[in-house]
Amino acid sequence: MTDLVLSDLTRSYGAINAIDNINITVGAGEFLTLLGPSGCGKSTTLAAIAGLDQPTHGRINFAGRTLFDAAAGIALPPEARGFGVVFQSYALWPHMTVEDNVCLSLKLRKVAAPERNRRVGEALELVGLTAYAKRYPGELSGGQQQRVALARAVVFRPALLLLDEPLSNLDAQLRQEARVWLKSIQRELGLTAIYVTHDQEEALSMSDRIVVMRGGHIIQMGTPQDIYERPVHPFSASFIGSANLIAGGSVSEVSEQEAVITFGDGQAIRGVAPLPLQSGSPALVAVRPQNIRLAEVPDANRLLVRFGPANYLGDRFEQEAFLGECRLRLQAIRPAPEGQGNIWIDRANALIFPPDERAKDKT
Structure with a gap:
């Protein structure tokens, strides 16, 4: 009842x-x-x-x-x-x-x-x-x-x-x-x-x-x-457990369950689209720090980034990386050397959303 x-x-x-x-x-x-x-x-x-x-x-x-x-x-x-x-x-x-x-x-x-x-x-x-x-x-x-x-x-x-x-x-x-x-x-x-x-x-x-x-x-x-x-x-992605929100791209491909977002430097991320998207519209990608890999993953999105400093947290390191001007946080057992390098994001772990119009809402 x-x-x-x-x-x-x-x-x-x-x-x-x-x-x-x-x-x-x-x-x-x-x-x-x-x-x-x-x-x-x-x-x-x-x-x-x-x-x-x-x-x-x-x-x-x-x-x-x-x-x-x-x-x-x-x-x-x-x-x-x-x-x-x-x-x-x-x-x-x-x-x-x-x-x-x-x-x-x-x-x-x-x-x-x-x-x-x-x-x-x-x-x-x-x-x-x-x-x-x-x-x-x-x-x-x-x-x-x-x-x-x-x-x-x-x-x-x-x-x-x-x-x-x-x-x-x-x-x-x-x-x-x-x-x-x-x-x-x-x-x-x-x-x-x-x-x-x-x-x-x-x-x-x-x-x-x-x-x-x-x-x-x-x-x-x-x-x-x-x-x-x-x-x-x-908002759910970033508030529950935290997630990187990668903005600045637009939808270049879209299907019923997947989409591709392309950034100004030509790099692209293919991922899951929980909400309806329109080709050519702005979009953002949500990915959790622990789902960003430093070693190659088959059929995953490969991105060129610039690695920043890392902080030791006991059982892991937390490191920042920059995709263009967008700052990412990632977690790894061993950090990457500072400077240019690659990261891999599995398609299933990349969630593509329309822009959050209320992202600055403090309520």
């Missing part, structure tokens, strides 16, 4: 649409991530689902129930939706113990004391904080406070868990650990979860599906593997 459906959802602030006519369907038990840069609309979308912000247009339905319908004048308040929410700031009551913080939502729901105690004990055990039940938030580390916030959000077994960049205040080591146990808890409880982040690695490692957003619009939606390996837009 479908858990959540957003239909033509828009949130306007004057002439600006923070989210613009978005449509998302989330299945029961799914871990869906809203991913994008600051200001793209991901937190606005989450707030609309939670009932903390009211959209301008559209509908929100959950498990067959209408939560919001602009046309019908329906807008259920947050408490009537009953979702669990974890924010970037953990919002713990400093004068309450850990168990009292976790218990608060059950008291508000008038759950009987014996049942409250049982559920709080289960929630603290779930997040590994049973021994910290009598401590106060000020006596805990950031990672432990984050776990308290999660325990408070799941103690009443919400049908939907909403998480707004909950790991952003943790250091790198704790973030990696938190990803594992957070995903484990979501699976163990069978919760439907919607997660907001701007961290690409976080999204790739935790999500069943990712919604890539920019400027209030959905750029691409799919599994982590689909979005990383088969981006359908230059």
Whole structure:
């Protein structure tokens, strides 16, 4: 059964649409991530689902129930939706113990004391904080406070868990650990979860599906593997895992699935064309640094470049190379000597797109 459906959802602030006519369907038990840069609309979308912000247009339905319908004048308040929410700031009551913080939502729901105690004990055990039940938030580390916030959000077994960049205040080591146990808890409880982040690695490692957003619009939606390996837009290619965007060429050949882009110096790249292209029109090529080879590859694109300096990263080198005036980044076990040389790009790893008209959009 479908858990959540957003239909033509828009949130306007004057002439600006923070989210613009978005449509998302989330299945029961799914871990869906809203991913994008600051200001793209991901937190606005989450707030609309939670009932903390009211959209301008559209509908929100959950498990067959209408939560919001602009046309019908329906807008259920947050408490009537009953979702669990974890924010970037953990919002713990400093004068309450850990168990009292976790218990608060059950008291508000008038759950009987014996049942409250049982559920709080289960929630603290779930997040590994049973021994910290009598401590106060000020006596805990950031990672432990984050776990308290999660325990408070799941103690009443919400049908939907909403998480707004909950790991952003943790250091790198704790973030990696938190990803594992957070995903484990979501699976163990069978919760439907919607997660907001701007961290690409976080999204790739935790999500069943990712919604890539920019400027209030959905750029691409799919599994982590689909979005990383088969981006359908230059923004997806460059934002998820990073990619070189090689501009300055025009389409010299085009077919249903492939195209050739030729540059001013006569060099050409043949690759995959995810979007429609027109012969003679400007285009750009997206290629990931790890897919640029320094040794000859059969049937691959061979390009003359000028190699720049390389940086040692432990297990590999990262080196820059220049195709005309376009700067590329590549990764290799051993770098190429500085100066002129060749690189090879497999056709399947060269994605050819129309120019990104909003490439300078900082939202």
